[in-house]
Amino acid sequence: MLAKGKIGTGGVSALRHPVYLNALAVVLLILIIVSLGAGAVKISPLEVLAVMSKAIGLSSADPEVVHSYVLMSIRLPRILFAILIGSSLAVAGACLQSVYRNPLADPALIGVSSGAAVGVALTLVMGSMLSGTAALQVFLGVWSIPIAGFIGGLAATMLVFRLATRNGRTDVATMLLAGIAVNAFCGALIGLMSYLADDAQLRDLTMWSLGSLSGANWTSVSTLAPFVIVGLIVLWRSAHALNVLLLGEAEAFHLGTDVNRLKRRIVITAALMVGAGVGSAGIIGFVGLVVPHLLRLFAGAEHRFVLPGSALLGALLMVGADLIARTLAAPAEIPIGVITALLGAPFFVWLLLRNRNKWRL
């Protein structure tokens, strides 16, 4: 690191990245503390810190029992859940964009999320009808939902990839159109599931499909965490290869990358993360689109910056959106998917207009 620093005139982008990443981490930490304190029971930042330090055994202070309960059993798992979802959507988005070599590839836009949603809806509704899925559910327990999301998401991703890629190049218009087709088809399947569902299933399905973090608890956090952590590690290890892939598939091959293996690894991992996330929190759109794009705008496309940056900024955005979701109309709660879509859709339009000529749309 020191030796690299001496090289000097700031020629290598990687050298500037720690500043941005540290700043993002600090802001995220502050937002977490604010968010932990906000809600029906207001808790001051100092008390939040006191409860947290007691929880990890750093302090023997005696915070109020109710506050301690609210923080540890309700808000902390919810915020950790938001962090997991936000990071995985943003990092998966960044990686899919590199595989498609196109900055418009968002998991929700190109059908990964709705493919995952079909998997989840099938499991929720058909679980009691088909003995096969029922057995699967008994066998897999809490894992059945994220795994169903993963399989559905992977199938949709493969389909869009097949449709939109010819000779190693992805056509943007075809990719977005394929996304529309997959989304429409999946929407119809989910509609069918709603029609078939009984009242209890229908309520589950509706709550879940709007995109919400309200179901978060320690069980959902610990179910989702392994998927996200494994995914982040796999994708992080591919960061350098992804840089090279942006040059083009032939060029990446010339530079010693086994392109097909890399693409397969990325697509499967991204589908795993998005699928598990969608399974837990419903479809939350645009995070995977907005976050990597903002980062590239500020500091370039180097993945060793964009990937950790996406994890941090994705978490930041999701914790922030969740804070808005549960405080703006309190005591009611706005589905978080509604908020990210309200913020993200105009951004997407702006992106389209800005790059209209470049992508021949």
Added chain:
Amino acid sequence: MTSSSSYRPGLWTENLQIKQGGKVILDGVNLRVSPGQVTAVVGPSGAGKSTLLRALAGEVRPSGGRVGIGPHELREIPIAKMARVRAVLPQDSSLNFPFKALDVVLMGRAPHNSGMERPEDIDIARRAMAYSRISHLEERDFATLSGGERQRVHFARALAQIWPNGTQTPMYLLLDEPTAHLDMAFAQALMGGAAHLTTNNIGVLGVFHDLNLAAQYADHVVVLRAGRLFTEGTPAEVFQPDKLRQAFGWDAITIQHPTTGRPVVLSAEGDKGDFESIISA
């Protein structure tokens, strides 16, 4: 390697056949790119020049015959290992994402480091940029560069990939119409730079549209016609009016360059086809 244990120098094809979509693109091509030489591939459009380059790069697999480096066939050489001795300058390459020119050149070092560039990689990238005379572009966003500037950045990237390491290991640089986007002076600079690499035991293969560029820089010229090797030899042997007429269907005359002594190819006269009768018909 079991099929052939004999030592063959260079990057070679043996009776190479390539089929794509049932169509034979290349057939029976024997070629050798020798370290220390510039080999030029010329031929009419659709003769299979770029396909030949892609086969030599290992990008397309032979449908028949063999491609190899030294004693090994390409399919026996791991992709990552291959990338340490062979670089390719593509005809054009798009990059929709913001990278600094230096970062793009540094990607050329990817085969030599495991994801984290070392100080010597940065040093080599800077030297490759100086060699390509684009040091002033180092900090520029690649996406904002002109077509010619991008081409030179990619050239520097390819150079950084096979930058001489002092061991005299034979290495290969494959150029696919390297000067297509370049002005004359830059085309000369790029080809001059590529030709000088041969002194470091690097074999250069270029696909050229411009015959005079091939005549000026090549030690060995290979003419492809309709997927087959039509003729090969030194520029003086190959660039002769009768051969050019047969290969390109082009009436050309060849003169000698007053200072280099190499052949210069010119059109015999303008095409005086029966245009008028078509208009007045």
